[in-house]
Amino acid sequence: MELDTAFLDRIINQHGTSGHACIPILQDVQAEWRYLPWEALEYICEHTEITPTQVSGVATFYAQFRLTPVGKHVVKVCHGTACHVGGAEGVSEALEEHLCCKSGETTRDEMFTLEKVACVGCCSLAPCVMIGNTTFGRLDRKKVVNVIEEFKAKAQTEQDLHSDTEPADPPTNSLIPPSI
Helix, strand or coil, rough: CCCCCCHHHHHHHHHHHHHHHHHHHHHHHHHHHHHCCCHHHHHHHHHHHCCCCHHHHHHHHHCCCCCCCCEEEEEEEEHHHHHHHCCHHHHHHHHHHHCCCCCECCCCCCCEEEEEECCCHHHHHHCCCEEEEEECCCCCHHHHHHHHHHHHHHHHHHHHHHCCCCCEEEEECCCCCCCC
16 A cells, blocks of 8 residues: 555644544544555654554544455444344345355455444334445345445446546435335
């Protein structure tokens, strides 16, 4: 990975060099690279008052931070009680088969990272998944594969429309995927 020190210098200047700036700096680093590269963490420690112990403690304590690369889109499969009873295990299995990766892994094309999570707070839509900030509910093995394929198509269309920028999560106003 080539380290963009100009970016790091900008966020350090924006947030400051004290230990209190650790979390916002790490959040910006992760927003840029989708994880916290060790090279960036070392650079931050060299150019701020933030110690390696502090960076390590914050990065490993908070669940929001990742120390390994993830896909452009994180697919969270809810395994809370309602989703579990509604068939979350089958939804997870279908995603693992379709995406050719296990929970906790990233697809070869680095588009998706698959995760099992305890609860996403949408029990009335059980079983459900979240892709980015969008929730898809009332799923089964077939519907979840359709969700992924429609998501890929929308992301590709968005990328084609804005080829100069990275695709964002396709916008949706519905918690239940269309055409299901």
